[in-house]
Amino acid sequence: MTPAEICTKLQEKFGADVVGPLVEAASPFVVVTTERIAEVAAFCKADPALVLDNLLCLSAVDLPKEKDQPRMEVVYHLFSYTHFHRFALKVHVPREGARVPTVEATWGVANWHEREAYDLFGIVFEGHSDLRRILLPDDWQGHPLRKDWTDPEFYNGMRVKPTEQMAERALKGEEFGTGPFKHDPDNAHVPGSQA
Amino acid sequence: MSAGITRPVTSAESVGWRIDDIGPDEMILSMGPQHPSTHGVLRIELITDGELVREARPHIGYLHRCFEKHCENVDYPGVIPYTDRLDYVASMGNSLGYALAVEKLLAIEPSPYVSTIRVIMAELQRIASHCVAVGTYGMDLGAFTPFLHLLRDREKILDVFEWTCGARLLYNYNWIGGLSHDVPDGFVRACREIVAEFDKVTWPELVNLLIGNRIFIERTAKVGVVSRELAISYDLTGPNLRGSGVAYDLRKAEPYCGYENYEFAVPVGEGKHGPLGSCFDRNWVRVVEMKESARIISQALDRLEKLEKTDVREKVPKRAKPAKGEVFARSEAPRGNLGYYVVADGTAVNPYRVKVKSPCFTAMSAFHHVARGVMIADIIALIGSFDVVLGEIDR
Structure with missing residues (x-):
């Protein structure tokens, strides 16, 4: 049909x-x-x-x-x-x-x-028989695919979000290993990389 | 077909079974997440009675990195490297599925030259992926030699991939509307050599050493029977579904990339050595499928030689920005039907929502049904026969 x-x-x-x-x-x-x-x-x-x-x-x-x-x-x-x-x-x-x-x-x-x-x-x-978290840890707070989601600063007492000072220092060219701190002018077309 | 686990957890604060949940003579056994035969980081909680498994419950998520959230924060072409990391044993199939979905949104039709190369790459990847699947399955059951032989032959396919796009595992090769690189000179000859060697050496060897081996058959033919109804209800796809006797293959049923132009058969489980839908049937389907893939590659190579060479990046959009809309597109990845649900809001260059329907995820969701009542040692045979890759389950 x-x-x-x-x-x-x-x-x-x-x-x-x-x-x-x-x-x-x-x-x-x-x-x-x-x-x-x-x-x-x-x-x-x-x-x-x-x-x-x-x-x-x-x-x-x-x-x-x-x-x-x-x-x-x-x-x-x-x-x-x-x-x-x-x-x-x-x-x-x-x-x-x-x-x-x-x-x-x-x-x-x-x-x-x-x-x-x-x-x-x-x-x-x-009516679901077993409605538990499946991908995230059982003690996770919040639901990350919601559009109003903000990353938590701590997870079980561990800092998981970089502080603003760290992000600022990274923007000035200081290197913190790899990851989201690196600003690459060649990648400027990707949204989010021009912090 | 009842869906849930029949034995719920009684204590509210606990996420796993506790001593109150089991009867006399029963024991809770935690298998994984570091168990080598769980093919990654999968943990299975078992309630056992002696050697018998009364109840099993998989716990997933150890590799979760929220791929779907990543997608919402990069542009459409930027998603492709992430898709490679879903099923890292068969990256070509993942990026192909995503590219097909976005091409539907953008209404791009790649040239026949590009489609033919995609078919060759996807089928080479299928052979390579099934080499790992069947090889490691044999190793789980104690047959070490076939694994080494199969990895040796997979290596040759990876060499071709490396020669073409520079990467051996995560290729970033199927772009939206085209490919990252054209095939190098001499590609056709190299592929023909691989196919010839596969037909002459690898496949007969695989059949003689493993699939036709009496020990292997005895070990798998009566274990883990999945009925047709269970397979469809739990959305098992690919070799898992065909192992249960359903001759459904997206390459035949909803052809993409010009699969309708190739001659190949869709192997299904026959239940030759036991009930239909057993671990043996699923692996038998994989093995025969490799042979069919080799057939497709030969035909595609003939086609490629006759086709006029075009620029493979000709139709790659400079700025992919689809109009408001949504699409659910699926393709036949080595592990089953890989579906991408992509929602575009029409204003941004990044996807509004990407959901991946992973064939391994759905296969694992049926696991507790099949695992009920088997021996502990057969749990190993069962996990391997579904051929799950945890990178794709956890996403």
Whole structure:
């Protein structure tokens, strides 16, 4: 089925919970209300015409500067090993206190993907069997892939961020080994290197 | 298909199992992160009953450097060296996947000359990567000689890479819209020699020494069976999926770089020596795939000789700044389908968001299912058969 046909089918079944029309992008997607994402996911897998039995990717995106509404998005890229078609679902969640129903009952792989989204974005997946940090240490504070993330100065009592004085001295040409202190005029086109 | 680990941690403050979580006669065993056969820094927590594994739980993240945050702070071409460091055993495939994704955003179509070189490089890399995968797998199980033979043959491929772009492991070769260097004079002849030697020496040797070896077969053929449903539910891809009998290969199903012009077969596991989807099948698929890769390289070399030479940097954009949009593109890396989800906001020269769907990450997420009920020694056979590279899992 084409993405447009899949979208029509979902709209017939879920009505207003499939928000808005299909967005024609390089990977077409449709936005679904957060509350019913687990049901939509289960339907996508179970319906014999869809059989989207494979979750290709579950990613989160932080959009604090979006005009209509600052938000985060969770994107589900789906694929069918029966019909060989692709589709994508999206849910919009608030940036603070985001909660999304888990889809791990439908696709096993969602378990780790959701843990990753929780770890790096702070999105809580309700009903998840094992929602712990996965990539970062268990005692890490905060969620680094959020756009408002600032590097902590200390981690467990160790200084991890260079002080301003050190950065200033580095800019004057003093060398502190390798790393972010080196200013290279040849690299001036790279954002961030012209501190 | 239930997803979670059946035995949750009871004590809230603990991230691992404690004495309260296990029954009589059971023991908690921590395998790794320094265990040589975990192929990097992977730690697996096991609940064992004698030699039997009741429950297993992988702990990852020891190599985490937040690749995705790095990407948001460099420009589009600047991401490519970082992608090389994801799966450091098969760097060519990583940068190719990223380049394809951004080319879709920018609507760039590389010339056939560039695409053909990309195919040759990707397939050489596949052979080199499978040499390491199958070789180290043999070594995990106690067969040391095939490993040395395979690394010897991989070396020749790395020599060609070094000759072309100056690097042996992390190439920065597939650029957006083109390549960093054209192939040197005599490249075709050197590749033909590699392919000929592979067909005549490496492959028969590999089959005789390892894959056809009775000890190897007995050790792997009934271990770690992954069913088709489990493989699809947990998004196992590449040789892991084909080992379970699903003939799905992106090079055939969604061809990129002109793969539709080449003749090759998609090997699948046959369950010849035991149930379908065992450790043996996954490795068998890798071994046959190497042979098919050699076939593709021969055809691509013929093509390359006939094609008119073009500037490989002709279509490399001076300033990559895609319009607002997003793309999820995937390609067949040696370890499976590598997906890049790239979001562009239309105003900046750096990506707004890059997410990597790593095939090793998804394979590892199914590990606890397969590990339940096997012997401790078979855990080693199991990890190796998924062919995970921790650089890609932890990103």
